Amino acid sequence: MRILFVMDSFVPDTLGGAERVVLGWARELASRRHEVWVLAGRVNVPPGRDEEMEGFRVRRWSSRRRTFADGYISAIRACTAAGRKLLDEHPPDVIHGCQGLSGYGLSLAKPRAPWVYTLFAPWSEELAEEARIQGAGLSAFARTFNNLGVRLKRFRVRRMERRVLRGATATALSEFSRRMLQSEHGIRRAQVGIVPAGTDLDRFFYTSxxxxxxxxxxxxxxxxxxxxxxxxxxxxxxxxxxxxxxxxxxxxxxxxxxxxxxxxxxxxxxxxxxxxxxxxxxxxxxxxxxxxxxxxxxxxxxxxxxxxxxxxxxxxxxxxxxxxxxxxxxxxxxxxxxxxxxxxxxxxxxxxxxxxxxxxxxxxxxxxxxxxxxxxxxxxxxxxYSWKKAGLALEALYERVTASARR
CATH class of the missing domain: 3.40.50.2000 (Glycogen Phosphorylase B;)
Structure with a gap:
C-alpha cells in the first residue's frame, strides 16, 4: 500500500509531538513493506530533493511566509503545488492528514485517494489559548483588539480544518482528543476512531x-x-x-x-x-x-x-x-x-x-x-506503546478506509 502523510513541518526541522508520532508511524509502516511518503513544509528554506529517511521518503514544500497576515496564502499555494505534483507522480492509496494547514493545502489539489485525518490538537483552540495568556498583561483597550484578531484567526483556521475533515475518516490519539473533535467540529464521538501512538522502545530503554x-x-x-x-x-x-x-x-x-x-x-x-x-x-x-x-x-x-x-x-x-x-x-x-x-x-x-x-x-x-x-x-x-502495536492498528484502519472507498 502507498501511504501519504501530510504535515505542516517534519523532522529534523521540527521535533514536536506530532512530528515524532508521524516519524514513528512512517518508520513502522515502511518496515512492514508499505511505500510511505511524507509531504511536509518548511519556511524560507529551499525544499531540495526528495529525502530517504529510515525506509520512507520525504518531499518538502517551502514558502516565504506562514502567517495569518497573508491568510496563510503563500504557504497554502506552495503545499497545493507540491502536493499536486506528488499525487501525479506517486498516487497514494490512502492519505493521512495530521495538521490543518498542510491538510487544507493538499485538499485543494483534489486528490482521489481516501483520507484519514488525525487531530493532534485543535489549531483554533491553540490560538485562543495563546491569546488568552498573552492578553492577560494587556490593557483593556489592547486586549479588545487582541481578542478581535484571535476571533478572525479562529474563524479562518476552523474553516480550513473543517474542509479537511469533510469526507475524511476522523481519528484521534486519545479519548480526550476525540472529545475535542466533537466540541470543536461537531463530529459525533462514535464517528471518531482512536489511533495509537507509541515510542521507540529500543532508544528509550530500561537500565540497571x-x-x-x-x-x-x-x-x-x-x-x-x-x-x-x-x-x-x-x-x-x-x-x-x-x-x-x-x-x-x-x-x-x-x-x-x-x-x-x-x-x-x-x-x-x-x-x-x-x-x-x-x-x-x-x-x-x-x-x-x-x-x-x-x-x-x-x-x-x-x-x-x-x-x-x-x-x-x-x-x-x-x-x-x-x-x-x-x-x-x-x-x-x-x-x-x-x-x-x-x-x-x-x-x-x-x-x-x-x-x-x-x-x-x-x-x-x-x-x-x-x-x-x-x-x-x-x-x-x-x-x-510499541510502534508495532500502532502499525498494526493503522494497517487495519487503512484497509477499512480503502475497502470502503472501493465500494
Whole structure:
C-alpha cells in the first residue's frame, strides 16, 4: 500500500509531538513493506530533493511566509503545488492528514485517494489559548483588539480544518482528543476512531541500577531530580512546577528541578525561579539533543508533566515510562488515560501548585517505592506503546478506509 502523510513541518526541522508520532508511524509502516511518503513544509528554506529517511521518503514544500497576515496564502499555494505534483507522480492509496494547514493545502489539489485525518490538537483552540495568556498583561483597550484578531484567526483556521475533515475518516490519539473533535467540529464521538501512538522502545530503554547510578554521576545528578522535558511556552504549566518545587523542598529539602527545552518563556521562568529563591535548585538545560534524551530520563528520579491544556498525547511521559522513570501528571488532557491504568498515585489531584507538590512528595519521600516501580513502568510501556502495536492498528484502519472507498 502507498501511504501519504501530510504535515505542516517534519523532522529534523521540527521535533514536536506530532512530528515524532508521524516519524514513528512512517518508520513502522515502511518496515512492514508499505511505500510511505511524507509531504511536509518548511519556511524560507529551499525544499531540495526528495529525502530517504529510515525506509520512507520525504518531499518538502517551502514558502516565504506562514502567517495569518497573508491568510496563510503563500504557504497554502506552495503545499497545493507540491502536493499536486506528488499525487501525479506517486498516487497514494490512502492519505493521512495530521495538521490543518498542510491538510487544507493538499485538499485543494483534489486528490482521489481516501483520507484519514488525525487531530493532534485543535489549531483554533491553540490560538485562543495563546491569546488568552498573552492578553492577560494587556490593557483593556489592547486586549479588545487582541481578542478581535484571535476571533478572525479562529474563524479562518476552523474553516480550513473543517474542509479537511469533510469526507475524511476522523481519528484521534486519545479519548480526550476525540472529545475535542466533537466540541470543536461537531463530529459525533462514535464517528471518531482512536489511533495509537507509541515510542521507540529500543532508544528509550530500561537500565540497571548500576548503569543508572553511573549516568547520574555523569550528569551530576546528586540530589533527588525532578525532570520535565517541554517547550518553554505559557500553556504547559512550567510556572506551576517551579512554584511547586518551593513546597516540595519543605519536605524533600535537596530536591532539584531540571527543565529541558527551549522557548519564549525562559526569561520569565528564570525570573520566577529567582523570586521563589530557587536559583540554585532549578537548572535550565536548554535543548537536549535527541541522542542524549534517554540519559536524562533514565537518570531522573521523577518526571513531571504539569499540563494545562490542549495536548493530544503525552509523548514525553511515555518516553519516561519506557526508561523506567515514574511520572507525575496533572489530570488534564490525555494524561489520565496514560497514567491511571498504571498507578493512580501518579496523577495529581488537580492542576494547582499544591496538588502538583503533594503528588511529587508522595513519590520523592519514598525512594524505595520509586525504585520498585521502575520495572513496572517499563513493562507498561512495552505492553501499551510499541510502534508495532500502532502499525498494526493503522494497517487495519487503512484497509477499512480503502475497502470502503472501493465500494
Amino acid at each position: 541500577d548500576v548503569e543508572r547510578q553511573a549516568l547520574r554521576r555523569q550528569l551530576n545528578f546528586r540530589e533527588p531530580v525532578i525532570l520535565c522535558v517541554r517547550r518553554l511556552s505559557p500553556r504547559v504549566g512550567l510556572d506551576l512546577l517551579i512554584q511547586a518545587l518551593a513546597r516540595i523542598r519543605n519536605v524533600v529539602t535537596d530536591a532539584r528541578l531540571i527543565l529541558a527545552g527551549r522557548g519564549p518563556e525562559r526569561a520569565a521562568l528564570e525570573r520566577l525561579a529567582r523570586q521563589q529563591g530557587l536559583t540554585d535548585a532549578v537548572t535550565f538545560a536548554g535543548f537536549v539533543p535527541e541522542d542524549q534524551l534517554p540519559d536524562y530520563y533514565q537518570a531522573a528520579d521523577l518526571f513531571v508533566l504539569p499540563m494545562r491544556s490542549l495536548e493530544g498525547f503525552g509523548m514525553a511521559a511515555v518516553e519516561s515510562l519506557a526508561c523506567g522513570t515514574p511520572v507525575v501528571g496533572t489530570p488534564d488532557g490525555p494524561t489520565p488515560e496514560i497514567l491511571r491504568p498504571l498507578d493512580e498515585d501518579m496523577l495529581a489531584e488537580g492542576t494547582s501548585v499544591d496538588a502538583i507538590a503533594q503528588a511529587c512528595i508522595r513519590w520523592l519521600a519514598k525512594p524505595e517505592e520509586m525504585l520498585a516501580v521502575r520495572r513496572r513502568c517499563r513493562d507498561y510501556a512495552e505492553q501499551n
